[in-house]
Amino acid sequence: MAEGIILENVVKTYGSxxxxxxxxxxxxxxxxxxxxxxxxxxxxxxxSTLLKCLGAVxxxxxxxxxxxxxxxxxxxxxxxxxRALRRDMIGFIFQAPYLIPFLDVTDxxxxxxxxxxxxxxxxxxxxxxxxxxxxxxxRAAAMPSQLSGGEQQRVAIARALINRxxxxxxxxxxxxxxxxxxxxxxxxxxxxARQFDTAIIIVTHDEKIIPTFKRLYKIRDGRTVQELQx
Amino acid sequence: MxxxxxxxILHGWGKFVLTGVGLGLxxxxxxxxAGVYRGMVDDAQALLDNSRADLWVVQKDTLGPxxxxxxxxxxSERPIQAMRGVAQAAGVTYLTMQIAHGDKDVRVMVxxxxxxxxxxxxxxxxxxxxxxxxxxxxxxxxDVKTGFAIGDRVRVRRNSYTVVGLTSRxxxxxxxxxxxxxxxxxxxxxxxxxxxxxxxxxxxxxTNPQLNPPGNPAVAQAVNAVQAGNANVNAILVxxxxxxxxxxxxxxxxxxxxxxxxxRAEMEEILVQKLIANSARQIxxxxxxxxxxxxxxxxxxxxxxxxxxIREIAVLKLIGTRNRTISWMILQQALGLGLIxxxxxxxxxSLWAPFFPKYVLxxxxxxxxxxxxxxxxxxxxxxxxxxxAIKVDPAEAIGG
Numbered sequence: 001m002a003e004g005i006i007l008e009n010v011v012k013t014y015g016s017x018x019x020x021x022x023x024x025x026x027x028x029x030x031x032x033x034x035x036x037x038x039x040x041x042x043x044x045x046x047x048s049t050l051l052k053c054l055g056a057v058x059x060x061x062x063x064x065x066x067x068x069x070x071x072x073x074x075x076x077x078x079x080x081x082x083r084a085l086r087r088d089m090i091g092f093i094f095q096a097p098y099l100i101p102f103l104d105v106t107d108x109x110x111x112x113x114x115x116x117x118x119x120x121x122x123x124x125x126x127x128x129x130x131x132x133x134x135x136x137x138x139r140a141a142a143m144p145s146q147l148s149g150g151e152q153q154r155v156a157i158a159r160a161l162i163n164r165x166x167x168x169x170x171x172x173x174x175x176x177x178x179x180x181x182x183x184x185x186x187x188x189x190x191x192x193a194r195q196f197d198t199a200i201i202i203v204t205h206d207e208k209i210i211p212t213f214k215r216l217y218k219i220r221d222g223r224t225v226q227e228l229q230x
Numbered sequence: 231m232x233x234x235x236x237x238x239i240l241h242g243w244g245k246f247v248l249t250g251v252g253l254g255l256x257x258x259x260x261x262x263x264a265g266v267y268r269g270m271v272d273d274a275q276a277l278l279d280n281s282r283a284d285l286w287v288v289q290k291d292t293l294g295p296x297x298x299x300x301x302x303x304x305x306s307e308r309p310i311q312a313m314r315g316v317a318q319a320a321g322v323t324y325l326t327m328q329i330a331h332g333d334k335d336v337r338v339m340v341x342x343x344x345x346x347x348x349x350x351x352x353x354x355x356x357x358x359x360x361x362x363x364x365x366x367x368x369x370x371x372x373d374v375k376t377g378f379a380i381g382d383r384v385r386v387r388r389n390s391y392t393v394v395g396l397t398s399r400x401x402x403x404x405x406x407x408x409x410x411x412x413x414x415x416x417x418x419x420x421x422x423x424x425x426x427x428x429x430x431x432x433x434x435x436x437t438n439p440q441l442n443p444p445g446n447p448a449v450a451q452a453v454n455a456v457q458a459g460n461a462n463v464n465a466i467l468v469x470x471x472x473x474x475x476x477x478x479x480x481x482x483x484x485x486x487x488x489x490x491x492x493x494r495a496e497m498e499e500i501l502v503q504k505l506i507a508n509s510a511r512q513i514x515x516x517x518x519x520x521x522x523x524x525x526x527x528x529x530x531x532x533x534x535x536x537x538x539x540i541r542e543i544a545v546l547k548l549i550g551t552r553n554r555t556i557s558w559m560i561l562q563q564a565l566g567l568g569l570i571x572x573x574x575x576x577x578x579x580s581l582w583a584p585f586f587p588k589y590v591l592x593x594x595x596x597x598x599x600x601x602x603x604x605x606x607x608x609x610x611x612x613x614x615x616x617x618x619a620i621k622v623d624p625a626e627a628i629g630g
Contacts, residue, residue, distance in 0.1 A: 055628065083547075083550050086549065102234075112549055
């Protein structure tokens with residue numbers, strides 16, 4: 001199976017000298033296209049730092065990161081426009097949906113292709129098709145404040161998928177949801193990963209969804225330990 | 231690309247419009263202050279226009295008759311009349327005073343004009359009803375702003391006058407409406423003393439042997455007659471012939487009559503640069519302060535609105551929105567606020583201008599300048615919020 005994400009010996013150190021904080025001490029990770037993996041670990045273990053490095057929000061200190069066939073970091077950024085990299089190659093799903101409150105559901109999803117230069121009508125059609133696929137097409141004209149928590153998270157997933165990124169990073173996407181809805185969201189992400197050939201990393205503390213992952217990475221003291229699950 | 235600013239404004243339009251209305255009232259006050267200044271300048275120019283004079287001849291070395299007291303004898307008019315280039319010359323008196331109108335007092339400028347022949351400078355123009363003064367005494371023409379109507383009786387000092395005509399926009403440089411009397415009546419009102427003062431003056435004359443020589447009472451009578459006379463005017467208004475140059479005629483009057491003469495341009499400078507200069511500076515200070523206050527309010531509002539959207543801005547940046555798209559959104563909101571504020575301010579200033587006690591002139595050019603200033607202030611005021619938005623770290627959207 002082709003790899004969607006490969007991290008090799010990624011290190012992130014904040015500060016220097018005696019006060020240096022080693023958030024990541026050499027993380028290795030590989031997620032195949034169409035695969036959903038879990039990333040767990042105690043608070044302060046480096047999960048968020050890893051997500052930020054992979055999301056091209058902060059720069060690692062060293063190591064190598066590859067998304068799809070493109071090496072984006074090799075002891076230095078290999079991509080000039082990180083903003084475009086985030087827009088075109090990485091989808092984000094947050095703990096809370098963080099939908100833009102002044103845009104309706106369709107435009108929340110269509111915003112990314114619009115930012116990428118797609119005509120509004122085409123971007124909105126893409127958004128409506130995706131919302132239909134995620135069973136929230138009937139709320140396309142609603143404002144985010146009019147949606148339930150589950151619906152908001154589906155819209156957030158649609159926003160993450162709209163540009164068909166090879167990678168989606170999900171930061172505790174089921175935290176605000178009850179057990180059944182949390183499992184539904186993970187199931188949905190699993191379906192979407194297969195359908196769109198996307199590698200998905202889900203950072204979670206949620207005991208309910210951990211057993212659903214086929215592969216799980218544990219991170220502790222800035223190092224990853226892979227655990228296979230049946 | 232959709233307008234993020236437009237969507238945000240529509241989402242919370244009530245709050246946005248109310249804020250714009252508040253700002254608009256402040257802009258309305260600013261436009262009104264500019265209108266007050268314009269009104270003062272226009273009043274000064276109306277005074278000069280309505281006098282229909284080309285030259286103002288006044289007491290030597292004074293800035294009279296509007297900016298300083300000026301007094302010269304009425305008969306100075308005749309030699310001026312005879313000079314080359316002079317078409318007409320007429321004495322005029324000006325006296326600002328309070329007169330009773332019903333239960334209230336009205337502040338007016340009493341103008342004494344030579345009504346000897348029609349069209350002399352200083353006579354009332356812009357007559358909207360009634361007629362000019364045709365009798366030698368006890369008739370008046372009033373500006374409508376005095377509140378008098380035709381047929382009303384007006385008491386000025388010791389005498390009463392019947393209003394026979396009404397004018398519009400006949401005001402002093404201070405904006406006080408004018409009340410025209412014949413020159414003789416106005417001289418009496420301005421220079422004639424009351425009976426007790428005359429009695430005391432006559433008693434002083436009687437005790438002075440030089441003015442009342444024994445055995446020759448005719449001398450004292452002649453002195454008393456001179457003292458009771460009212461042959462002074464405040465200025466002589468001069469019109470020149472079409473072929474004459476006002477500066478040349480003014481120079482000739484200065485040289486041969488030894489009086490001070492002002493041309494229209496010089497008189498305009500006295501009124502605008504000297505008489506209302508302090509008021510203009512006062513208003514300019516107000517305008518500066520109001521502009522700073524408006525800028526501070528817009529900056530505060532836009533900054534608060536931006537800070538309230540920090541998480542959304544972080545998400546927008548994380549998903550790839552350019553800084554310039556976010557900056558443009560904030561700038562558009564600031565400009566939108568300014569636009570609403572300006573429209574509200576312009577409407578408010580136009581609505582309340584007629585209720586000001588003095589003339590408020592809202593010039594279209596001032597409105598255009600005000601609009602540009604508002605937009606500029608809003609642009610500058612948005613910089614603080616744009617700075618805050620640019621500093622937002624996209625990582626804030628991710629927990630940890």
